[in-house]
Amino acid sequence: MELGFIGLGTMGAPMVLNLLKAGHRVRVWNRSSAPLEALITAGAEAVDTPALAAQAEVLISMLGDDTAIRSVFLDSGALEGLQAGSVHINMSTVSVALARELSALHESRGVDYVSAPVLGRVDVAAAGNLNILASGPAEALARVQPLFDVLGRKTWHFGEAADVACAAKLSANLMVASAIESLAEASTLAGGYGISRAAFIDMITSTLFPVPVYQGYGKQMADDTFEPAGFKLSLGLKDVRLVLEAGEAAQVPLPFASVLKDNLLDGMAHGQADQDWASLSRVSDRRAGVK
């Protein structure tokens, strides 16, 4: 297929490589030029504007947040580059409100808008093993399924409305954030009785919670080392804000999310913005007077 791809960060770049390997032609655009060279070597065509990347049968975007999406699509012309009859797959995690807004804007231009945020980090993306949470027009979904099969191990379908897959992704993020906070609180509690964080986390992630989410964040807490960050606390706060906004729009009280937001703010206020959000353990410790 003739593809466009916008957003070549840590996730986007390996996804493009997989698409190229699968035989697709990919025109790429990125705000900074750093990631381009490797992709060009692998066969991608670099273009000068988002609008040029958008002139494709299917455009995929993988950007950091609502602001980046707005900037590229509404201010820098990517939306106008999309041609009637094409499909735009937005794989970024965005707010439900933006998903609805974009969907309507695309529809008015005769373009199908597909939401397809993913579960999985860089290594999973590189292996083509992402879990893809997708919603959008049924025909468009069917049309792009071969691309999903290249990028992910499984596609989970959530219907036609653009915001639904976003809501699914944000709900998943709430669970990840809650897992971190529960690990933080529980290990601080255990610490109050003299149990080292490493000992508690070794036990709990070997018994009840033997999965990467708990093991990965748990290891950071056990080592009390949060840099370089896999996912920065400031981004975690942004995600929890999106969760709360989604809850507000659907009139769903989310008390765990509320606690998370307050604790993440506590972290921000103590210089933890660039630490991994596993450093919620430091918030928990600090409140308990643990040095």
Add this chain to the structure above:
Amino acid sequence: MELGFIGLGTMGAPMVLNLLKAGHRVRVWNRSSAPLEALITAGAEAVDTPALAAQAEVLISMLGDDTAIRSVFLDSGALEGLQAGSVHINMSTVSVALARELSALHESRGVDYVSAPVLGRVDVAAAGNLNILASGPAEALARVQPLFDVLGRKTWHFGEAADVACAAKLSANLMVASAIESLAEASTLAGGYGISRAAFIDMITSTLFPVPVYQGYGKQMADDTFEPAGFKLSLGLKDVRLVLEAGEAAQVPLPFASVLKDNLLDGMAHGQADQDWASLSRVSDRRAGVK
């Protein structure tokens, strides 16, 4: 070894069977006589009072809560039945305060008190695969390790103080309860966007959280069926209260535990006491106005 065993409920009975199979002699006592017959058939000796069961080299107790322990040990004479030089392994989940109190009382009688609460439900107990969280005098721990090897797959050691293993167990329980609540909130949020609880739970427990804790509680939520309860909401509330008391004694704020307590009370107030505590999903739904 000559063993005594007090508390033959759903956990205690299969544990006694495993001890008998391993060749130990076990004198058993239980408040009600219902479970006795099968154990006698398997070789246990039933005795008429807790004190008689306590007259053993090692006494194991597996009772429901602080109240039951107090009743049997302080009011009904089990403590007085213990002989100097023996060991009492309390495998019940009790408060850190009671653990400290019992430890001192035992010490004054020349009896070693070992805390050894477990992770695992009935089927795990029957298979001898419990994870045992143990603390107590080092010599006593070494002495009873062969029994732990019969009952569990692994023993996790948390030092000498009686309350520490209790704190580890309560910390683990906080994580389980938090996992349930996060699943409840996240699936209610997803539901606010039209995603069925079953669909969301299928996705999340197949991807990020593919472990029995999430899968088991998730299945109950997906089926919206909470009876018969694996663990009653009223008992969940009791456990969270123990968590909060442990936090208070160690001056550890636990905001997730606080949310849990309020939500469990909400459940109690709506007739969910005898439902499995996975029915926190109903609390979450109810608050969001979902029928």
Add this chain to the structure above:
Amino acid sequence: MELGFIGLGTMGAPMVLNLLKAGHRVRVWNRSSAPLEALITAGAEAVDTPALAAQAEVLISMLGDDTAIRSVFLDSGALEGLQAGSVHINMSTVSVALARELSALHESRGVDYVSAPVLGRVDVAAAGNLNILASGPAEALARVQPLFDVLGRKTWHFGEAADVACAAKLSANLMVASAIESLAEASTLAGGYGISRAAFIDMITSTLFPVPVYQGYGKQMADDTFEPAGFKLSLGLKDVRLVLEAGEAAQVPLPFASVLKDNLLDGMAHGQADQDWASLSRVSDRRAGVK
């Protein structure tokens, strides 16, 4: 003075009357024409566009929320109507972010922007007894003080930055909302022991909390009558959102505000949007299983 006044709702209209009585000339504009007749009779001059109202020595705006302000000032031309050297006093409660944005936009046009949200409801506005929370350029504040003296009993100064008076107002609103919630929780608790809400509220507002905030909301709770609303629950939610946004921008965790938001959402989800936000007592009762 030659004044313009935009926003003639329940608060704005009596404020204009007071300004007219004090001898000022006032050109008024409102989205709907309903309130105009009485004001014209009292001497106001109605104009056809926001921009015409803005062509004054001092423009006062009293609108409902950020959206209304944006609509009138950014979309409908009021901002462009303002002349260099004039002052715009925004007495609406708006977000700290909008205050900063407006301040910069005004400054670039040579117009002084003054934030001056108020404490007090309709009857207080009519009596000219508002408490005015003001921040803005010192010279501009001095210039408009005679107007504040007409509208209010006291002006509280909070410095030069446009967002500071907004933050003061939002902080005050957090306290009002917290007073309501504490009254709700406490009276539900008392109710759990058979004390009627009316009896508890009579006692507490006659003893420790004998002030209108508690007495007024308390009376609504005691009567369980929340319509017509003095301040709708949906607007309360909007205010708490502004509080939380202000907290987030300043990295201040606000756990009471977080609880409030979840409880207000619970109210929204149960059809209480148009009830007075004192109906938080119904949320509290509902969670406790009280019919």
Add this chain to the structure above:
Amino acid sequence: MELGFIGLGTMGAPMVLNLLKAGHRVRVWNRSSAPLEALITAGAEAVDTPALAAQAEVLISMLGDDTAIRSVFLDSGALEGLQAGSVHINMSTVSVALARELSALHESRGVDYVSAPVLGRVDVAAAGNLNILASGPAEALARVQPLFDVLGRKTWHFGEAADVACAAKLSANLMVASAIESLAEASTLAGGYGISRAAFIDMITSTLFPVPVYQGYGKQMADDTFEPAGFKLSLGLKDVRLVLEAGEAAQVPLPFASVLKDNLLDGMAHGQADQDWASLSRVSDRRAGVK
């Protein structure tokens, strides 16, 4: 009347003086002898045991907490000193559970038990202006009303059950604690925008909240001076625990109380146990990274 009075702390001593002034004969007992001299000078008769003080027509107790009450009444014989036909007025703030337990114990001895906790601090007690929250057998209440008239400005009746007046008092305490926390959060938020705590508190306690509860705690926050404590944070934590226990017994979720408990624990963990509980402002500031 022939009275006994147990507990001569800062509240009890001036209450005894008022009773003496009103012409009653009062036999007093206190754990320490420090307060006795002044009361003997004023006409009180000091006795050597709680039981001797209890041998009166009406016994009044004013002790610090459940532990003190249990110690004096159940362990040190005061209960046994009470004679059939007498009345015991317990004016201490105790748990609803203890009130129920004591009521039953008294009833079995033919003694009427009256709960009568009070609103008001030392100066209010000295002036005989307490608000008395009373519940108990109607006849007993009528019989002791002349004593209430000496001690207080008004008696609020809450029916026959012993625990109800306790619940009313605890509900009132929840409101006081919530007022403090709301003042703390709001002033920290205002501080995030450069408003001094003193300026914000001056404004808010001069406008919406011009009552001693807010003014008194507000002044301590504005001065950032919390010692000597009017009411220690550690005692505040104890009170909030009683509130939460009362809520749990009646199945009433109390999210504000839960936040309070976590924040008070945070204070305890940072050495604030002996500071006035108005120092919740320090918790709030600390979380926001304010030095």
